[in-house]
Amino acid sequence: AQSVTQLGSHVSVSEGALVLLRCNYSSSVPPYLFWYVQYPNQGLQLLLKYTTGATLVKGINGFEAEFKKSETSFHLTKPSAHMSDAAEYFCAVSLAKLFSGGYNKLIFGAGTRLAVHP
């Protein structure tokens, strides 16, 4: 069974500081990995995803994440936080059912709320 663990339900950083949001997954086969962001009163927006190929993936708003199979991790980073990055961030995993149409439900972590202070 697949699962996702996000370490730290709340992370607080100073504007301009490094952002590091941690995600570890459990999966019996290589998963597809996603980071979504949720701004207040809005839906879930895809930040970035890893499916195959290069393990360092870049997303929107300067975020990137690295898939590390040996550590079963997919941590999200941004070199310099901006006030507008304050939001809730969700890591998610899916397992493509390649032989049954690829319905690809997402399994989410509990989320990390990022606060950015001046």
Added chain:
Amino acid sequence: EPEVTQTPSHQVTQMGQEVILRCVPISNHLYFYWYRQILGQKVEFLVSFYNNEISEKSEIFDDQFSVERPDGSNFTLKIRSTKLEDSAMYFCASRVRTSGEQETQYFGPGTRLLVL
């Protein structure tokens, strides 16, 4: 940019009442999903829908839940007899299907359901 829309944004209902949550997926998408998020908890998968039938459902999606695509644009989630524990944010998502690589699920803004 195309987006998934959901109505209503908020719904308050009495326990035991039926509710229908509506979603308009992105027009060329073929896979549709419902997720829910109880306050303070994880986003949880409810059901996926493809080719006019349920393709997968979670243990949460019991006989009180049903989904339908009544026309070419809407995708609905019905809860027949709401319970207090159905109070949650319900998200609709859709995905285009292409052969090969996983495609992104695009989420709507959610419907916040409160059962009293």
